[in-house]
Amino acid sequence: MSCDPARPDPLLPNSLLPSSLLQGEHYRLTPLTPRVIRLEWSPSGRFEDRPTTFAVHRDLPVVDHRVEETGTGVRVTTDFFILDYDRGPFSTHGLSAEVRGGVSDYHSVWRYRQDLSLPADRRMQAEGRAGRGRLDGNMGGAARTLDVADGPVDLDPGVVSELGYAVIDDSASMILDDRGRLCAREAEPGYLDLYLFAGGHDHVGTVADLFAISGSQPLLPRFALGNWWSRYHRYDEAEYLTLMDRFEAEGVPLSVAVVDMDWHLTDIDPGYGSGWTGYTWNRELFPDPAAFQAELHRRGLAVTLNVHPAEGVRAFEEAYEPMCRALGRAPSGSPIAFDVTDRAFMDAYFGVLHRGLEKLGTDFWWVDWQSGPYSRTAGMDPLWVLNQGHYDDSAARMERGLTFSRYAGPGSHRYPVGFSGDALITWRSLAFQPRFTAAGANIGYGWWSHDIGGHLDGFRDDVLATRWVQFGVFSPITRLHSSSSRFSGKEPWRFSQPGQRSMIEHLRLRHRMLPYLNAMNLHAHRDGRSLVEPVYYQDHSPQAYRYLDEYLFGSQLLVAPIVVPNDPVVARGHADVWLPSGRWTDIVTGRSYRGGRSHRMWRDLMSIPVLLRAGGFLPLVAEGESLDARELFPELEVLVAAGADGRFELDEETADDQWQTTVLELSATEGRLTITRPDRDRSGRVEWTLTLLGLASRSGARFEVEGGELMGVEEADGRTRLRLRSTGGTMVVRSAVLATTGQPETLAAVEELLAAAQTGFVLKDTIYRLVAEQGAAALNAVTSVGRYPLGHLAEVHDYDLATPELVSALTEILAD
Incomplete structure (x- = not known):
């Protein structure tokens, strides 16, 4: 064209x-x-x-x-x-x-087409070795697809370089x-x-x-920030709705229902070609598509259908004759070719072919283009035309547009959401996704959606599946997905404990984070800060450019997914983390870490390192409140990390698509926490829960409240939880304890670690006694335990030795 x-x-x-x-x-x-x-x-x-x-x-x-x-x-x-x-x-x-x-x-110093390689680099390249990577320091941007990638792929350049x-x-x-x-x-x-x-x-x-x-990243519809269910499976209406019932019964909230390609006719006469492309509902599976989608809407789910448009519109389609009329041609039975260079076809593609299906209830489209960047005109990439066209068409129908498709190149961020492709179910595949996601910020591509849990081939590993879900919950888009294999579904109840419980808790956490996620949605659109950013956006030390498996998650959090199997002795997985300066507190364990250094952090299958910056705030939907993504103003529990002054602006959208801002401030130096409501507060929110992390343990600490009343104080697991009722306007909480910092009880953490460790009982008792007697000084003695017989037999056993991994896990607890 x-x-x-x-x-x-x-x-x-x-x-x-x-x-x-x-x-x-x-x-x-x-x-x-x-x-x-x-x-x-x-x-x-x-x-x-x-x-x-x-x-x-x-x-x-x-x-x-x-x-x-x-x-x-x-x-x-x-x-x-x-x-x-x-x-x-x-x-x-x-x-x-x-x-x-x-x-x-x-x-x-940049030079046009400069060659920065050394003879050693060229030798390593000739030998197929990794070498020093990109010599221009470019930290990468995005790639068109991760289809069948078992580990890293080359990234197109971004605009950020070391x-x-x-x-x-x-x-x-x-x-x-x-x-x-x-x-x-x-x-x-x-x-x-x-x-x-x-x-x-x-x-x-x-x-x-x-x-x-x-151009900026558009605002996403709020529903896109919740949990998506997706599977390449030949569902019928009853099976799909029964599955939605099961999710509700298990307490797993969803906000997007994805129906893969079997919504349309796939078993067609081979004379027409393959059944990969289709636009006619399979009424043997879905007798009433409008009623089916209306029921999903009633449950609070947006609906997206998968489409592979490459084979055009063929004579068996219900839309064939309307398409022929729109194009001014006789319905001769000849196929209507998919052609992005034909403007008349593209007008009919949206205005006739898809509009008719949208009238039945489809909210947006999963455009699964897998046919390369080629068309009848050199330089016309169909993926670009589809992405722009589907997003713009959606924006004309919805308050906020949305499409779901692969990355086409720089500028693609204007057409979210990005589909990264068919991931293999392997540890290598998972291990690449965190750094791949963070690098997207370097080209402005902030809304990746991955196949969480993997899609193709691979193997059953409940630890791998759980770690993938944990990463997915702290990804831009959380979309569970799997293939048609009867054994590879990602329903949490298919997995053994404790992975099943961890998956469910994390998927619930995703919806509890919706107030934070939607505030960051506005932050991305208005301020140009992607939800997921590399740590080197904040810290420019050389280490920040090397520790690439962690990332900033919004303005308040740092997340380090665990992408390796659990150690067999410690029974935990680890993440190697570089922390920017300051103090960082894990929102699950309550343990705090000093920044400006690296840490190896060990976690059991119930969590990964999710760290809240000192003076940071994490607003969550309060326990017991509805997790329906349509709820704009739920009651809140706000996590607050001690150790520094901080301020957070909680932007919340109103029913008329406006925004209001509540300001949360901590003055750690003065022992004061302030909640300033907007002048015209539409939330109707009266009760607040503040959960304080990283404070010194001080039983009976006193709290004074202005502009509200203190309904209760609970202290447990190194946390102080305040229940407050606002009486209007600004609310101020004062306490000397807000100016303190502290750690959870060390001996209890050591006992929990040792209880699960797959090692000798005498070794466990010895380590516990040493820690109880010496505290952090016990680490020196622990490294030598087991080199001489510990038990009743005059023998040295492997299970009586503290492995380096066990020492590392103890060091994390004792060293700070």
Whole structure:
């Protein structure tokens, strides 16, 4: 599909033209922000001013920069970079940029197409060895799919780099014409369109520039933040609704019902091709599709259907004749080809084919495009057209648009949610997903949805399945999924204890976190901060760029999924965690950790490390309240971490799609906690529960309340829980204990560890006695226990030795 020719009329406003540029006959340099400059080279001198899939906004405020002639060309200087260019064809020697600010000792100079490899790197590459990875320091962005990946895949570049610079090549991307339709760029050979991001270690600012140029992440519908149920299985209506009943009976909340491809006819005459593509409900399985979807809606579930559009519309489809009429052709029985380059077809694709199905109750579509980036026109990627079209079509029908599809390239964040593909059920597959998810923030792609629990092949491992669900609950989107194998379903009750209980508790926790998640939904849209971000967004130490299996989860939490099997002796799994400076408290164990250092954290199957920053707040739906995602203002339990001053703005949406803000503040130095309600508080919320973590144990501590009354105080498991009733306006809690810090009872934690450890009883008794007598000093003695006989026999047994893993788990408890 060719674009409509650009016209100098109001349909192409001047606001789409860059406001500051440096231009020669064949080049154009456009500083867009203090961190970003656009670099174009055109053999014919024709430059592109239309928006592209990546760059939809170039009409940004004029950048404060300096331009000067040099002996070899031109120099552009901003607060973040110094760019030198010789005004010739882009070359390694003629185009470079130095990142300012001392990002590194000698590597923070970008050169066009520079080769940073050493002979050793090239040798390792020839031998198939991993080597040093990306030498330009780029921390990666996203990939089109994780289909059949058993472990890492190569990521397309993001805009974040340890060395402070990154380049997005926009030379071949599609453009948007005057009507906002995607079409092939048809650039001349040799044309280059590069965006150099040179923000140093200001990663947050760099990504903000990405959003300024490429558009913000949209607000998601609230229901998208809850639990999704998905399975490739030949359900019928009765089986699906019975399954929903079982989830409700087990206390597992859901907010999205996914119906995979068997909703439509799949067993078709082979003369039509495969049954992979379909648009006609299978009424043997779903006799009344409208009633079925209405019942799911009644239960508070949004509905999405899977569609593989590649084979077009064939004569057996109910929509075949209406599609023929819309296209002005006779219903001859010949198939209607799927063709993204045919605008008439695409109009009918949405306005006839999908609209008819949406009238039966479908809320949004799972677009399962697996047929590559090819169409009848070079440069027209069907995935891009589908993503934009389905999202925009959804946004025209719903208050907030939504689609569910694979990543198509930079700019894809404007069309959430992302489907990462068919994951293999292996530890290697799980181990890659946390770092893959966090890296998405580097290209603004903040709403990944993975096959939680895996989809294809692999093996049964209840620990693996449980760890995957735990990660999934602390992912952007929580979607359980599995294949049609009768043995691989992800219903929690299929698994043994304690994994079953852990899965259910975590899936309930996901819905308890909805107030926090929806506040972060607004934060992502308004402030450009993805829900999941790498830790190096906050901490620029070298370690932060190495510990990639952890991430920031919103503004308050750091999460470290456990992606390795449990140790057979300790009976726990571990995560190696680098903590930024400050104090961090685990919301489950209550144990606090000092930042600016690494920790190996051990957890049984009931939790993973989820750490709340000092002075942080985590609002949760209170225990006993409804976990229906439609409830906008449930009663709250707010977790509060001691150790520093902190402030959190709880943004909540109202029934009329407005937002209100409640401000939570902790002054640890003054022993004061304040809840400031909005002027026109629509929540009707009167009662609050505050759960204080990381305080010094002080039985009988006194609390004074202004603007409310204290209904009760409970102290257990290293937590202090306050029940409060507001009398209106601002509520202030004062207590000397709010200025303290402390740890849960150490000996009890050691006893719990030893009780589950699969090792010798005499060893356990000896370690317990040493800890009871010596506290943290016992660690030195523990390492030598068992080297000599411990029991009644004059023999040394392996089970009487403290393994390194057991010593490590004890160190976590005793060392701080």
